[in-house]
Amino acid sequence: MNDSNSQSTFTPREIVSELDRYIISQSKAKRAVAIALRNRWRRQRVPEPLRDEIYPKNIIMIGPTGVGKTEIARRLSNLAQAPFVKVEASKFTEVGYVGRDVEAIIRDLTELSVQMVRDEEESKVQARAQEMAEERLLDLLLPQPAATHSGFELPRDDEEATARAAAQAKAQADSHDSTREKLRTMLREGKLDDRYVELEVKDSMFPMIEVFSSSGIEDIHIKDMLGNLPGMKSKTKNRKMKVPEAFEQLAAEESDKLVDMDNINLEARKRAEESGIVFIDELDKIAGRQSSSQGPDVSREGVQRDLLPLIEGSTVHTKYGPVRTDHVLFIAAGAFHVAKPSDLIPEMQGRFPIRVELNALGKDEFVRILTEPDNALIKQYEALMHTEGLDLKFTDDAIEEIARIAAQVNQSTENIGARRLYTILETLLDDISFRAPEMTEQEVSITGKKVNEELKDILESEDLSRYIL
Numbered sequence: 397m398n399d400s401n402s403q404s405t406f407t408p409r410e411i412v413s414e415l416d417r418y419i420i421s422q423s424k425a426k427r428a429v430a431i432a433l434r435n436r437w438r439r440q441r442v443p444e445p446l447r448d449e450i451y452p453k454n455i456i457m458i459g460p461t462g463v464g465k466t467e468i469a470r471r472l473s474n475l476a477q478a479p480f481v482k483v484e485a486s487k488f489t490e491v492g493y494v495g496r497d498v499e500a501i502i503r504d505l506t507e508l509s510v511q512m513v514r515d516e517e518e519s520k521v522q523a524r525a526q527e528m529a530e531e532r533l534l535d536l537l538l539p540q541p542a543a544t545h546s547g548f549e550l551p552r553d554d555e556e557a558t559a560r561a562a563a564q565a566k567a568q569a570d571s572h573d574s575t576r577e578k579l580r581t582m583l584r585e586g587k588l589d590d591r592y593v594e595l596e597v598k599d600s601m602f603p604m605i606e607v608f609s610s611s612g613i614e615d616i617h618i619k620d621m622l623g624n625l626p627g628m629k630s631k632t633k634n635r636k637m638k639v640p641e642a643f644e645q646l647a648a649e650e651s652d653k654l655v656d657m658d659n660i661n662l663e664a665r666k667r668a669e670e671s672g673i674v675f676i677d678e679l680d681k682i683a684g685r686q687s688s689s690q691g692p693d694v695s696r697e698g699v700q701r702d703l704l705p706l707i708e709g710s711t712v713h714t715k716y717g718p719v720r721t722d723h724v725l726f727i728a729a730g731a732f733h734v735a736k737p738s739d740l741i742p743e744m745q746g747r748f749p750i751r752v753e754l755n756a757l758g759k760d761e762f763v764r765i766l767t768e769p770d771n772a773l774i775k776q777y778e779a780l781m782h783t784e785g786l787d788l789k790f791t792d793d794a795i796e797e798i799a800r801i802a803a804q805v806n807q808s809t810e811n812i813g814a815r816r817l818y819t820i821l822e823t824l825l826d827d828i829s830f831r832a833p834e835m836t837e838q839e840v841s842i843t844g845k846k847v848n849e850e851l852k853d854i855l856e857s858e859d860l861s862r863y864i865l
C-alpha cells in the first residue's frame with residue numbers, strides 16, 4: 397500500500413504515446429492531460445508544507461461532438477490507475493436535483509477508490525485465500541470422522557483392546573488423510589467439478605450492484621443507502637452449488653478475512669483525495685449568461701455554484717469517512733458552440749486555467765481512426781466476422797471511400813465526428829453481418845467500388861442519409 401503503485405509513473409511523453417494508441421490527432425489535448433497527470437506525481441514529491449499549497453490545474457477540453465474528448469479522459473484514467481468518475485454537468489440541471497447531490501460525485505469516486513484498493517489488497521492475499529478455500533472445500537467433500545477414537549468401545553479395562561482401538565483410530569485417520577490427499581488431487585485436476593456441496597451463503601434481498609470503472613457509476617448511491625441499513629446483508633441460508641462455484645465463494649470469504657478493511661478505507665480515501673479524477677462532461681450546458689434573469693440560465697449558474705465548493709476544495713462526508721477535494725483533478729469538456737468558457741462564473745473560470753481545443757475531424761483522420769488504433773473499428777469488424785469463419789478484408793481504397801463518405805455526410809447533415817464511422821460501417825456491413833453464418837465463401841473483400849454500390853442510394857438522398865447514416 398504505498399504511493400508507487402497508486403500513481404502512474406509515466407512521463408508526459410509516455411502518456412501521450414499511450415494515448416496515441418487509441419486516439420488519433422488531438423495532440424494539444426493529449427499534452428495538456430499528460431502534463432496534468434505528471435504534475436500530480438511531481439506534487440507528491442514536493443516536501444510539506446509547500447505540497448499542500450499546490451493545487452491541480454484543471455482542464456477544459458473544448459471541441460465539437462465526437463472528436464475524442466471523452467475518449468481521452470477515459471484512456472487517461474486507465475493509464476493513471478486512478479479512481480475516475482464521469483458526470484454530465486447537465487444532469488444537475490434536471491428537475492429534482494438539489495445542490496447537495498453534487499457531493500454524490502465524490503462519494504462515487506471514493507467508492508471506486510475503495511474498490512480499487514480492495515482489489516489490489518485481495519490480489520495480494522489471493523494465493524493464501526485459495527489455499528484456505530481448498531482446505532475448507534475438502535472439509536466439505538470429506539467430513540472429518542465424527543470422533544477419531546471409537547470412544548464407546550474404550551471403557552474396557554483391557555490394554556490390548558485399548559491399543560487395538562488406538563491403532564484402528566490411527567488407521568482410520570491415516571486412511572482419511574490419504575483419501576483427503578486423493579481428493580485434493582482430483583479437485584485440482586477439475587475432476588470434482590460436477591459434484592455439489594452445500595454452503596452457507598449470504599441471503600441478501602438486494603443483488604449487489606456492479607461498479608464500473610469509467611461509466612455507469614451514477615447508481616452507486618442506491619447501494620450506499622442499502623448497505624447502511626443494519627441487518628441487510630447479515631442473513632444467511634444454505635445453498636447447494638457445484639464445486640467450482642463453492643471454491644470461488646470460499647476463496648472470497650477467506651480473502652475478506654485476510655484483508656484489513658479499516659486500512660483499505662483509509663488508503664482509499666487518501667487515493668481519492670490525491671489521485672482522483674473527475675470528468676465533467678457538457679460543462680458548456682451549465683455555462684449561461686448571467687444577464688438573462690429568467691429560465692434555465694438561473695439554474696445553470698446555480699449548478700455552477702453547487703459544483704464550486706467541490707472544485708475549490710471542500711470536505712465531503714462519505715460512508716468511508718471524510719474526503720477532501722482540494723487535490724482532485726477536474727477535467728471538463730464541452731462543445732462551447734453557444735456558451736463560451738468566459739460565460740462561466742468567474743470563480744469557475746479561475747479553477748479551470750487550462751483550455752485546450754480539439755479539432756474537428758476530416759477524411760484523413762477518419763482513415764487513421766478506422767485502421768490505426770489498437771481497437772480500430774476495422775479490426776473490430778474483422779475479428780467479429782472471424783468468429784463466423786469469415787475472412788473479412790477491406791482494401792485501401794475501401795477505407796478511403798468510407799472515410800470520404802463519413803466526412804461528406806458530416807458536412808451535409810450534422811457533424812457528429814468519428815461517431816459517423818459507426819453508422820456508416822453498420823449500414824455497409826448490414827448484409828454480411830446478417831448472412832455471415834450461412835455464407836459459403838471463406839473470404840469477403842470490401843473494395844471501394846463495393847462501398848459505393850452499397851451506399852449510393854442512401855447518399856443520393858439527403859433525407860435518407862439523415863435517417864440511416
Ligand SMILES: Nc1ncnc2c1ncn2[C@@H]1O[C@H](COP(=O)(O)OP(=O)(O)OP(=O)(O)O)[C@@H](O)[C@H]1O
Pocket residue numbers: 418419420421422459460461462463464465466467468677730731765769813814815
Ligand atoms: N480522435 C479520435 N481518435 C480515435 N477515435 C475517436 C476520436 N474521436 C472520436 N473517436 C471515437 O468516436 C467515439 C466518440 O468519441 P468521444 O466519446 O470521445 O466524443 P466526445 O468528443 O466526447 O463527444 P461529445 O461532445 O458528444 O461527448 C468514440 O467511441 C471514439 O472511439
Ligand SMILES: [Mg+2]
Pocket residue numbers: 465466467677
Ligand atoms: Mg463526450
